[in-house]
Amino acid sequence: MIQQPEFDVLARGARKQLRVIGALVIRELQSRFGRHNIGFLWFLVEPLLLAGGVSLMTYTSHTAIPEGLASLPFHLVGYIAYMQFRTNANRAASIILSNRVLMYHHQVTMPDIVLAGTILELGATLCALILFTGIFAWFGLSPAPERPLLLVGGMLLMWWYTTGLAMIICALGQYSETVDRLVHPFTYLSLPFSGMFFRVEWLPPELREAAQWLPLPQITEIVRQGVWGDLHSDYLHPFYIISQAAVLTFLGLLGLRVARHRVRFE
Amino acid sequence: MIRLVNVVKTYPTPVGRRLILDNVSFCVERGQSLGLMGRNGAGKSTLMRAISGLEKPDAGRIERTMTVSWPLGFFGGVHGALTGADNAKFVARIYGLEIEPLLERVQDFADLGVYFNMPVNTYSAGMRARLSLGLSLAVDFDCYLVDEITGAGDHRFVQRCHEELMQRKATGTLIMISHAPETLRLYCDTGAILDGGKLTFFETVDEMIEAYYAL
Numbered sequence: 001m002i003q004q005p006e007f008d009v010l011a012r013g014a015r016k017q018l019r020v021i022g023a024l025v026i027r028e029l030q031s032r033f034g035r036h037n038i039g040f041l042w043f044l045v046e047p048l049l050l051a052g053g054v055s056l057m058t059y060t061s062h063t064a065i066p067e068g069l070a071s072l073p074f075h076l077v078g079y080i081a082y083m084q085f086r087t088n089a090n091r092a093a094s095i096i097l098s099n100r101v102l103m104y105h106h107q108v109t110m111p112d113i114v115l116a117g118t119i120l121e122l123g124a125t126l127c128a129l130i131l132f133t134g135i136f137a138w139f140g141l142s143p144a145p146e147r148p149l150l151l152v153g154g155m156l157l158m159w160w161y162t163t164g165l166a167m168i169i170c171a172l173g174q175y176s177e178t179v180d181r182l183v184h185p186f187t188y189l190s191l192p193f194s195g196m197f198f199r200v201e202w203l204p205p206e207l208r209e210a211a212q213w214l215p216l217p218q219i220t221e222i223v224r225q226g227v228w229g230d231l232h233s234d235y236l237h238p239f240y241i242i243s244q245a246a247v248l249t250f251l252g253l254l255g256l257r258v259a260r261h262r263v264r265f266e
Numbered sequence: 267m268i269r270l271v272n273v274v275k276t277y278p279t280p281v282g283r284r285l286i287l288d289n290v291s292f293c294v295e296r297g298q299s300l301g302l303m304g305r306n307g308a309g310k311s312t313l314m315r316a317i318s319g320l321e322k323p324d325a326g327r328i329e330r331t332m333t334v335s336w337p338l339g340f341f342g343g344v345h346g347a348l349t350g351a352d353n354a355k356f357v358a359r360i361y362g363l364e365i366e367p368l369l370e371r372v373q374d375f376a377d378l379g380v381y382f383n384m385p386v387n388t389y390s391a392g393m394r395a396r397l398s399l400g401l402s403l404a405v406d407f408d409c410y411l412v413d414e415i416t417g418a419g420d421h422r423f424v425q426r427c428h429e430e431l432m433q434r435k436a437t438g439t440l441i442m443i444s445h446a447p448e449t450l451r452l453y454c455d456t457g458a459i460l461d462g463g464k465l466t467f468f469e470t471v472d473e474m475i476e477a478y479y480a481l
Contacts, residue, residue: 016362023359031347104336104343106319107360261322265315266341 020107024116025123027102032120044128047083051076054197066202069228073133073142077227078196080129081220084158085165085194086187088118092166093173093180100263110256110263114166122159129155133227142227151226157238158219161245167252174262195220200235208235215241268317268334268409268439269293273326275312286312287323288463296332296408299440301454301471303478308460310443311339314411317441332408332439339413343398346387350378350397353386357401368404375426376400396423403430409439416442416449428452447475 033039055071057063065071095117102108129151137144145151173179195217200208211217212235219241225231275287286309294300304310314337315321316328336343344353351369358368373382376396378389386394395415402410416427434440435453444450450457450471457474458467461481468474 019362020360023356026359027345027348027352027356030352031345099345101342101345102356104318104320105357105360106336261324265320 016107017112020109020112021116021119024099024102024108024112025120028116028120033124040124040127043124044131047076047079047128048132051079066199067231070136070141073136073227074224075196076132076136077129077224078194078220080125080132081154081158081223082191082194082196082216083128084118084121084125084155085162085190085216087121088162088166089169089183089187091117092169093183095166095170096174096263100265103263104265110170110260111167111253114170114252114256115163118159118163118166122155126152126155129223143229145227146229147226149226151223154219154222154224154226157222157241157245161215161219161241161248164245164248164250164252168248168255171252171255171259174259190216193217199224199231199233201233211235212237215244267293267295267329267331268441269329270317271327271329273316273323273328275309275316275321275323277312285463287316289326290463290465291326292458292465292467294409294439294441296439298456299435299442299454301450301457301474302441302443302460303445303450303457303474304443304460305481309463310460311337311413313460313465314339314413314441314443318411334409335402335405335407335411337411337413338395338398338402338415340391340395340415343401344386344394347385349385350376350382350389353397354401354404357405361405363405371404372397372400375403375430377423377426392420392423399427399430403434407438409441410434412440412442412444414443414445416444416446416453447471450475 033043051072054075058065058071065074092114095113096103096110099113102113103110130145133142133145133151136142169179169183193214193216195214198217199221200211200217203211218236218238221231221233221236222238225233270293271291273287273290274285276283276285278284290313302310302313312321316323318334318337319328319330320337320342344350345356348356350372354369354372355365357363358365376382376393376399378393378397381389381393386397389397399415410431412431416424416431431440431453440453442450442453454471456467456469457471458465459474459478459481466477468477
C-alpha cells in the first residue's frame with residue numbers, strides 16, 4: 001500500500017522521459033533525413049556504394065569469399081553493423097553543441113540527447129538491413145534472414161555498446177574540442193578491425209586469439225548469423241560483450257553527470 | 267517560491283576565473299514581479315539561467331516550488347534547423363500538451379504567417395523572440411523569466427505582448443531583465459541591481475532606476 005505512490009512517481013518519470021526521447025527522435029529525424037523520404041534513400045546509397053566497391057575489387061581480383069558466401073551481401077551486412085558504431089561515435093562529441101538550445105527545456109537532459117541519436121541510428125540501420133537482405137534474397141544472393149531474432153539481437157547489442165561509448169565520448173567532448181577531431185580518424189582506422197571484411201574463423205590462429213578481445217567483430221558475427229543461419233563461431237562471448245557494454249554505459253552516464261556543468265549556453 | 271541560497275557562479279577567462287555571482291541569496295514569492303538591472307556583462311543572464319536550472323551553480327542551492335519558464339531571450343528554447351511549427355510540436359510533446367491547440371495559440375500570438383513553416387534560422391531576431399515567447403505562454407508556467415525581449419517586434423506585437431504580460435503580472439510571477447526604465451516601471455513591483463557579483467534589492471522600481479543611473 002505504501003509502495004503505491006513511489007511506484008507512481010517512478011512510472012510518471014519513465015513516461016516523461018519516454019515522451020522527451022520520442023520528441024528528440026522526431027526532431028533528429030527531421031533534421032537528418034529531412035521531411036521528405038529522399039534523405040533516407042541517401043542513407044541507403046552509402047553502404048551500397050561501399051559494399052559494391054569492395055565486391056567489385058574481390059570480383060576483379062578473383063578473391064573468393066570462404067564458405068561460399070556472396071561478396072555483396074557479406075560486406076554490406078558487415079558494413080551496416082559498423083555504421084552504427086561509426087555514426088554514434090562520430091556524432092557524440094558535437095551532439096550537445098547542436099542540441100543544447102533544447103536543454104533550455106528542463107526535462108531535456110544530456111543522456112536523452114545521446115540516446116535519441118543512437119535510437120534513430122538503430123532504427124535507420126535496422127531498416128536498411130532488412131531492406132537489403134530482402135532484396136538480396138529476392139535475387140538469390142543470400143538467404144532471407146534465417147534467424148531474424150539473432151539479427152535484431154546483434155543490432156541491439158551494437159546499439160547498446162555504441163551508446164555507452166557515445167556517452168563517454170560526449171562527456172569527454174565537453175572538456176576539449178580535440179576529442180571531436182580525434183574520434184573521426186579513430187573510427188575510420190577501426191573499420192579494418194570491425195569484422196566488415198572477415199569472420200574471426202577465417203583469421204590465422206594467432207590473430208584469432210587477439211580478435212576475441214574486440215567486441216565489434218563478434219557483434220558483426222551475431223548479425224551475420226542472423227542472415228546465414230548455419231554459420232557457427234567458436235569465438236563468440238556474448239557475456240563478455242554485455243559486460244563491456246554495461247561498464248561503458250555506467251562510465252558514460254557518470255561522465256555525462258560530471259560534464260553537465262561544462263556545457264555553455266549563450 | 268524560488269529561493270537562492272549562497273549561490274556562487276564563476277566563469278573561466280584567459281586571466282583566471284571570473285566571479286559572476288558572489289554568494290547570492292534571495293527569495294521570490296509567488297505573485298511577485300521583480301525587475302533586474304545591471305551593466306552589460308554583469309551576469310544578469312547568467313543569473314536567469316541559474317534560476318531556471320539551465321546552469322548549475324558552483325556552490326549553493328536553488329529551490330523552486332513552482333514551474334519556471336526557460337529564460338526568454340533572443341537565444342534558446344527553439345532549434346534553428348527546425349521550423350517554428352516543428353519547434354511548437356516539440357514543445358507540445360515534451361510538456362505532454364495537445365499539439366493542435368498549442369499550434370493555434372502560438373501562431374495566434376506570434377503571428378509569423380508563412381514563416382511559421384520555415385526554419386527558425388531564417389527568422390529575424392524579433393520573430394525568434396515572438397516564437398519563443400508564444401511557446402512559453404502556451405505552456406503556461408507559474409513564473410516567467412523575461413530577458414529583454416519585450417522591446418522586440420513591431421507595434422502590434424508589443425501591444426499583444428503587453429496584454430499577455432500584464433495578465434501574468436496579475437496572476438503569476440515575473441522576473442524581468444531590462445535596460446528600459448519604462449518597461450520595468452510597467453511590469454515590476456520591486457527591483458534589484460547586479461553589480462560586481464552582488465545583488466542589491468530595492469523596495470520600488472523607481473529607487474532601483476535611480477541607483478542604476480548613479481552606478
